[in-house]
Amino acid sequence: MAGIGFVLRRLTRQDDLTGVVVGYVYAALVSSGPFLVTVIAMAAVGLLGDAAGEQPAVATFRLVTIYNFALSLVCCGPFLLVMTRYLADRIYEHKVEEAPGMLIGATAVTLGLQLPLVVWLYFIHADMTLPERLAASVHYFLICGIWLVSVFLSALKDYRAIGYSFAGGMALGFAAAHLLLPDFGAAGLIGGFAIGLAAIFFALTLRVMVEYPYGILRPFAFLRYFPRVWQLAVFGFAYNLTIWCDKLVLWLAPEAETAAIGLVSNPAYDSAMFLANLTTVPVLAVFIIAIETEFFERYQTFYRAIEQHATYREIRANQAAIARTLATAGRSILLLQCIVAALAILASPALFAALGIDARQLGIFRLGTLGSLFQILFVFLTIVLAYFDLRMRLVQVTLLYLGLNAGLSWASLAWGFAWYGYGFFLASLLAFLAALAVVIREVGRLPFLTFVKNNASIR
Template identity: 50%
Template sequence: MAGIGFTLRKLARRDDLLGVLQGYAHSAFISSGPWMFTILAIAGINLVGRDVAPEAELMLFRVVIIYNFCFSVVLTGPLVLIATRYLADAIYLKQVDTAPGMLLANLGVAYGLAALTAGPFYLFLSDLPPAMMHAALVNFFLVCGIWVVSIFLSALKDYVMVTTAFGAGMLLSFLATIGLGVAFGGTGMVWGGNIGLAGIQFALIARVFAEYPYKVARIFAFLSYFRRYWDLALIGLVGNLAVWVDKWIMWSAPEREVVTGSMVIYTAYDSAMFIACLTIVPALTMFTVNVETRFFERYQAFYRDIQQHATYAQIARNHKAIIRALLESARNLVILQGAVCAITIFLAPTLVSALGLSYTQIGMFRFGTLGAFFQVLFMFTSIILAYFDLRLRNLFVQVFYLVANAGLTTLFSELGFAWYGYGYFLASLLAFALAYLLAADALRRLPFIAFVANNPSVR
């Protein structure tokens, strides 16, 4: 699914500064679009919200956005990974006529899961005002839909349209949130966000149908992949749980806020961590434009030559080329993300003040930035494991990350405010170390994995 990354790499390699800026700007939206939308929405409301609605209304808006974002990504995680694998196989086999039907089926399944989970929660446990409850439910459906449509982003070639959809949707959402917030309070703010999300979702859906102009057929064919790739579905579920479990545990900290009904948050921790996570956008952008495309070329050459009965010497050269490409790319990623991390930590007091946060959040923000540094490295290492179809190894490291993040966050939360965020940082570090060791071992033994371990004919 390197897909659009090759097009963006050509753009970034143009002999002018504008091409470089355009390539990386488009990549930022494609790699981080839905996630950036939510975090920037929360950050924007933190900056201007007090002029829009009362604090109580702002809190309702904030808790709805946070709940819908985190629980929707966990809920759709297995669906997204299975559908991504199905689409990747379809592209490889040149059978993309199933893409429109798969998109509609995935949206239907996602909406069905949303109705079965978010519906009862908001109806019976949230104690939200009826108008806000309906707005929150629509928001949850829209966010789930965007996660599903995002499956296709890497496969689309029209990067300008994708960037325009997210950029225009974010702007529309921001303006509508402020306008409706002034008129209707927190409920209006949620509906304002819904307007932007709906614009993004329907624009992307239209682009997918334009890219794959086929009749809708075999819409539920992808469901067979759940039985075939059950471990991949678990990776999607456990991996997203691992990322969010520390936030949920911190919602039981003494400083938490009970907003309404069963909806509790810890605003200081959540906002510090969300802003810290924005520091990985440059690394995600570089990965999409340079790292994945470069690795994929070596990866493809390695398996193509095997299929064409290459000599052992050629296979060995391809093996070394993969390792060399990954080492050089990893070096560049570590330098980039390390520099961003160091600058962010150094400028933390200034950034916290500029973003409207409290100085008491500086410690959590710094721990969050360090944790994000190792989380993005863990993410890239997991992607390498996925490329080589080492699903059980990948599942193992995701389970380890989940257990470590939950356990260490619980441990350090009991030590007091000064330690908040340390559990997430340490869990990300340990998870990356484990994933790196497993990926390095796999790369060292790649010919054996290709010919024996992943070869169905010798099992």
């Protein structure tokens, strides 16, 4: 599944600056496409609404986008990880005929299961007009579809098609929202960007079908993987809930607001955390191009040598190479994220003033930026655990992170506004330290894991 990383790595090694810039831009879209679309959409709509004097419509759009992004990510999480494992196994076995069918089947199952939630949220709970309800529902399902098709992005080689899909969809969505806003208000904004999301979803789906030119075979076969790798489903749900649980808790704060349509949010906390999360995009791009590819090469060398009956000395040497690669990668991620975080924190007063953001949100943004630093390190460690098939360890460290984030964020409610953001920061730091201890221990006994613990033939 690291395939596109090798293609982009070759692009960045060309003897010109353009290749480097283009490679990392495409890597950012592959790693953070849906998140970038969400942030850019809200920023663009804010500018559009200010120019048109349609602030109520903009407020409704932002709430719908936040709710749809959060709920779709949490609800799709279990499917995304199981689908990724299923597709990776099919690629390893050179049996990718089921890939198009899996996408169709997963889309049907996921959207079908989430239909009651969407009906309750927008047709029962929220106070919206019928066009707004319909537009918000379509918007939600399209975001779900993009999450599902994103499973295939790291396996595709055509990075240009991915980039054009996201860029073209965002441009189309902004243009459609601009045209529909004057006559249809909030429904026009939501529906306009839904048009852009539809363009992204269908373009990426078409790219998958071109990459895997097979019929719709066994569309629901991937479901049999849930009992087999249920830990990945739990991890996918728990980690994505962890990302959002501090926001959900802070929606109970005294500063939280209930909009006219009946949806609750905490604008001061939510917007500051959204901006803080943006600081992780550069590291995710570097991870795809430079870090995962190098680690994957060491990973393959270790297991291929075992398949070829390597000696104990060779196995230990390859294990040491993996450890060195992980240490180097960890330092690179830490250094880059520290630089990005420091620049963001130092520039935040001027940035907030230029954007017209309340200066009281500076503290939340800075804590969110520091928390994001340790969160991205935590993500790196969970990927390592996933590579070595340590699924129960994944579940354990993620549930720890979830409990810490929820509990400490809840405690900050009693401490007051000055403490908002500390819960996420401390939870990310402690979860990272716990995951680091687990990875160090497991990599240190990698031969035992390979020959004994993960050896299905002796279970």
